Amino acid sequence: MNKRRWVAVGIAVVLLVFSVITSTIGPKNENKKELSQVNELLYGSGEPQEKTEETGSSSKKIVKLVVEGTIVDDGSSGIFSTGGYNHEAFMKQLTKIKNDSSVKGILLEINSPGGSVYETAEITRALKEIQSEKKIPIYSSMESQAASGGYYIAANSDRIFATEDTMTGSIGVIMSSMNYSGLMEKLGITDATIKSGALKDIGSGSRPQTKEDKEVLQAFVDSMYGRFVKVVANGRDLSESDVRKLADGRIYDGAQALENGLVDDIGYPDQALKALRKDNGLNDAKVVSYTSGTTSFVDTWFGSRLAELQGFKPTQEELVRNIVESVGTPQAPKAMYLYGGE
Secondary structure, X not given: OOHHHHHHHHHXXXXXXHHHHHOOOOOHHHHHHHHHHHXXXXXXXXXXXXXXXXXXXXXXXXXXXXXEOOEOOOOOOOOOOOOOOOHHHHHXXXXXXXXXXXXXXXXXXXXXXXXXXHHHHHHHHHHHHHHXXXXXXXXXXXXXXXXXXXXXXXXXXXXXXXXXXXXXXXXXXXXXXXXXXXXXXXXXXXXXXXXXXXXXXXOOOOOOOOHHHHHHHHHHHHHHHHHHHHHHHHHHOOOHHHHHHHOOOOEEEHHHHHHOOOOXXXXXXXXXXXXXXXXXXXXXXXXXXXXXXXXXXXXXXXXXXXXXXOOOOOOHHHHHHHHHHHHEOOXXXXXXXXXXXX
């Protein structure tokens, strides 16, 4: 940050401390408003801000969206993202697109092994609503990896690009768990769980898995798998039976995916963008992306600690706990649209 910015931050910190001290003696609503204004000065608004990638007509915009990393909600806000994929920030970007009449196309760049079932489905629903309400094209460009949930969010795109070396596919659902009841028996440790029904602790690793356990869990996974198959079938104009032949969990490179009808073209993001322009009369369109709307103060040690003290940013312990809860634990496994299952 430059000198002027540091001065502004210093003033803001003083105002913040003053606001916190006076919050107990002044009108609460007024102090909350002042504190909010100071926090916005310190950290930024957290709302997506446009960044020009390629100049062009402001009345015609192509938005470049990026899904990078595992699709999970780690509980951090867009302002205090820890890097990689941030679900709250991405959903805000989709909302901004919905409300911007100048957006005429979307280029979705994906580099992800997939992730949580809920977040994946939420993204897909929002993208389909944009297609339906705004009548604009969505082109997807798969980079190094777009597997499982990464493919799920691309499936309904108007055109899908992948490189020959892209790893995609892995269409399916996985629920990873661990059973250590045999080890417990060897150590003389007994499971003493009290439960209201035989299946209340289904998935527990501290007792042997029963036939009924397996049947219930398999039916649960199969139900989600069926929804995944339908998404791919509808998006790719294939029959569900044809999709099921491809969707046994195996991975494909880009060339194999093209041969099997899972993608439309071999190409890199710049080629996907060129096609999006040409196919939809957007040669003069401006290309934009979105930033998180934060200040550089957020990335400083003092800014990070201050945000934690105010409860805006999760601590490292809270962040780890949130991530573990989002992907499940050996005692409470979760179904995932995720390649590898870890």
